[in-house]
Amino acid sequence: MTTMQDVATRAGVSAKTVSRVFNDDPHVTEDTRQRVQSTMRELKYVPNMLARTFREGKSAVIGIAVPDVADPFFAAITKEIELAAREHDMAIVVTSLGDNPSLEQNIIETTVRRQIGGLIIAPIAADQSYLARWQDSFPIVFIDRTPIKLNADYFVEDDFGGAFEATQHLIAHGHRRIAIVGDSTDVPTTRLRLEGYRAALDDAGLRNDEELVVLGSRNADGAAQACKTLLALPDAPTAIFSSNARFSIGVFPALQALNRTDIALISYGDFPMADVLQPSVSVIDQDPRRVGRVAAERILARLATPAKRFRRKNVLPVRLIERQSCQSVPALSAPVDVP
Amino acid sequence: MTTMQDVATRAGVSAKTVSRVFNDDPHVTEDTRQRVQSTMRELKYVPNMLARTFREGKSAVIGIAVPDVADPFFAAITKEIELAAREHDMAIVVTSLGDNPSLEQNIIETTVRRQIGGLIIAPIAADQSYLARWQDSFPIVFIDRTPIKLNADYFVEDDFGGAFEATQHLIAHGHRRIAIVGDSTDVPTTRLRLEGYRAALDDAGLRNDEELVVLGSRNADGAAQACKTLLALPDAPTAIFSSNARFSIGVFPALQALNRTDIALISYGDFPMADVLQPSVSVIDQDPRRVGRVAAERILARLATPAKRFRRKNVLPVRLIERQSCQSVPALSAPVDVP
DNA sequence: GCAACTCATGTCATCGATGACATGGATTTT
DNA sequence: AAAATCCATGTCATCGATGACATGAGTTGC
Numbered sequence: 227m228t229t230m231q232d233v234a235t236r237a238g239v240s241a242k243t244v245s246r247v248f249n250d251d252p253h254v255t256e257d258t259r260q261r262v263q264s265t266m267r268e269l270k271y272v273p274n275m276l277a278r279t280f281r282e283g284k285s286a287v288i289g290i291a292v293p294d295v296a297d298p299f300f301a302a303i304t305k306e307i308e309l310a311a312r313e314h315d316m317a318i319v320v321t322s323l324g325d326n327p328s329l330e331q332n333i334i335e336t337t338v339r340r341q342i343g344g345l346i347i348a349p350i351a352a353d354q355s356y357l358a359r360w361q362d363s364f365p366i367v368f369i370d371r372t373p374i375k376l377n378a379d380y381f382v383e384d385d386f387g388g389a390f391e392a393t394q395h396l397i398a399h400g401h402r403r404i405a406i407v408g409d410s411t412d413v414p415t416t417r418l419r420l421e422g423y424r425a426a427l428d429d430a431g432l433r434n435d436e437e438l439v440v441l442g443s444r445n446a447d448g449a450a451q452a453c454k455t456l457l458a459l460p461d462a463p464t465a466i467f468s469s470n471a472r473f474s475i476g477v478f479p480a481l482q483a484l485n486r487t488d489i490a491l492i493s494y495g496d497f498p499m500a501d502v503l504q505p506s507v508s509v510i511d512q513d514p515r516r517v518g519r520v521a522a523e524r525i526l527a528r529l530a531t532p533a534k535r536f537r538r539k540n541v542l543p544v545r546l547i548e549r550q551s552c553q554s555v556p557a558l559s560a561p562v563d564v565p
Numbered sequence: 566m567t568t569m570q571d572v573a574t575r576a577g578v579s580a581k582t583v584s585r586v587f588n589d590d591p592h593v594t595e596d597t598r599q600r601v602q603s604t605m606r607e608l609k610y611v612p613n614m615l616a617r618t619f620r621e622g623k624s625a626v627i628g629i630a631v632p633d634v635a636d637p638f639f640a641a642i643t644k645e646i647e648l649a650a651r652e653h654d655m656a657i658v659v660t661s662l663g664d665n666p667s668l669e670q671n672i673i674e675t676t677v678r679r680q681i682g683g684l685i686i687a688p689i690a691a692d693q694s695y696l697a698r699w700q701d702s703f704p705i706v707f708i709d710r711t712p713i714k715l716n717a718d719y720f721v722e723d724d725f726g727g728a729f730e731a732t733q734h735l736i737a738h739g740h741r742r743i744a745i746v747g748d749s750t751d752v753p754t755t756r757l758r759l760e761g762y763r764a765a766l767d768d769a770g771l772r773n774d775e776e777l778v779v780l781g782s783r784n785a786d787g788a789a790q791a792c793k794t795l796l797a798l799p800d801a802p803t804a805i806f807s808s809n810a811r812f813s814i815g816v817f818p819a820l821q822a823l824n825r826t827d828i829a830l831i832s833y834g835d836f837p838m839a840d841v842l843q844p845s846v847s848v849i850d851q852d853p854r855r856v857g858r859v860a861a862e863r864i865l866a867r868l869a870t871p872a873k874r875f876r877r878k879n880v881l882p883v884r885l886i887e888r889q890s891c892q893s894v895p896a897l898s899a900p901v902d903v904p
Numbered sequence: 905g906c907a908a909c910t911c912a913t914g915t916c917a918t919c920g921a922t923g924a925c926a927t928g929g930a931t932t933t934t
Numbered sequence: 935a936a937a938a939t940c941c942a943t944g945t946c947a948t949c950g951a952t953g954a955c956a957t958g959a960g961t962t963g964c
Contacts (some may be wrong), residue, residue, distance in 0.1 A: 227702065227950085230950065230951065230952095232949075239913075239914090240915080242913075242951090242952075242953095243912085246912090246913085246952095253912060253913080254912065254913085255912065255913095258912080258913085272678055274951075275679045276615065276624060276949095277619055277950035277952095278952085280616055280619040280920075280950080281918075281950080281952065282951095283919070284615075287658065287679075295643055295644045295647065296637070297634070297640075298637065298640070298837065301634060301637070302635045304634055304635070304659070305635040308634065318659055318660075319657060320643070321646055321647065321657075322644055322799070331951090337656070338610055338611075339612060340615065340626075341613060352711065359609060403601075433718075450767060453889065478838075497838075498637065498838055499710075499817075499836075499838035500838075500839035501652040501818070502757070502818040502821055503842060503843070504843035549858070566921090568920060578943075579943065579945080581923095581943075582944080585943085587921095593942070593943085594943095597942080615920080616949095617920080617921055619950075620921055620922065620948075786905085827958090832926060855911090882943060884910090901915095
């Protein structure tokens, strides 16, 4: 690897002068500039970013930590962050947190040691207080889920509102027995969606039936199982609200396998091919690209103007995309409240 | 940020001794070790990776450059590489190359300046000779597509074989007019798949009809358009071989929109929900996770044993996953060869 | 003609961690 | 007991780029 010193020696100047030429310092004669530049080309000089950023103290890299890079939602976010970062000559290092909350801290700290210039995180654990000590080293932005036991910028979708709207949509289509399938209420996101669901039922004067609330699934398969259980109930639901896209990918095939496409389905979170399935699936669209963009922009803004104050809490609106999966008219199944 | 020197001063030792403690050097008395360790805890010392890797000369980071991180195929690869890298305390920096081949070199070179420890690339341009000068700085592994004008490790899927098998599968189901939809033959991958397709037709004594070869689409929409054009032909195909998953995502809805699910479809490359669509789509599965794993392993192996020789060319087998989309029996459409 | 100034360029120190080598006290060998 | 060895710890230099400051040649002003 050619260093500045190599170029300097060859061109008969000091390393500092090479540095000057490289950084377009005006205090260099045209003559020297030419000579140095041609030597740089000759020796194929390439700056050592590592040395530079080491000296600066922090690297031009944004760390991204999400539950799963391969999940379409997070993949879209990641891509968008990268595009935004690139415009500012920053790169991204990506990390998957997996689904074991107890590993989060370790994984994050390994990432953080690399002197990243900023961190965007969609956490999975129930406590991010460990990040406090890093907060004045670089900006941290939470996405998708709010930070817990930590004060930091965050951009989350309107979980309550989206769930409310989704449930209301089902109700508007005549459904009275509406189930919700989701993961753990340890996840704040899920908790809010559950609340939105309940609020919508309350609003419509419908009874909150605990037997229709099936939380705790860990993945698509678990959700599929939950779905089967629900449909086997004596007084089965006519509609299902899947509280996240990951699960919808399990629920839909399950309905199909049971030949119950008459069951209405709405998914919190769009997913690939949702629009071409039979029936196409209505969803609450979270606009992951927007999430990625605003998160990246916040990081960049915090880096550019550290003193400036920003709004910490940011709730992004979600949007109901109506497709076919809620159009089925529920079979006559008047809620029988007799035990 | 606490440095080793800070810890050293506080503990009344030299920085070097702190370094020794940190790196488990046996030449430290138990007494000193204890003292230094407790001081490290007290001051919350965290090593500066940047300084370390700067000194070492190359960072513990693997660069990944793929056409699109948000594409499920590449997202799966990325995830797998990350998992493998993490086991060796390496991180990944990810970059999307987009679809403009002329930008590839620039994007890659920006990545490469960051003193990465290895590079995994799925190229989009028709010339990677610019990477030659980096080859002895760090290992480079190509995935999905072979390097052009460069000698380097590569792991590609069996494009010819997969396309051959896919086409043969359609033929076995009675199809005689089989179309192929793909992107540009500038992409070696596509060229090979086209060859596989042709070979299968030849093998079966079927005529290669140029009007059924529709290449040059740029994205899913383009593929959908190509599909419409094909079906509008006087002597339309009864089956379509979509030469990549990205396009299948356009072709399937197109068939659906035209109400032509009788047209058989097979996709080179699995895609999300392909198994629950109506009809579910038969695919050639490329096993992206395997690609990611072997590529990462090769990088790590090259780093561990630089002198060792490895097989450069590596073709990974692909697998036909039979679903429903090829089961339709073609309507009687005896190839009319009268002009 | 000399001070004051400008400007190109050089020298040195620095960022943090760590190899190479030095030092000096304790222990073992002959 | 002198010599050889061992071992804990320290000092210094280094990786590459670049700020802070120095130098010295050339220019301007009075």
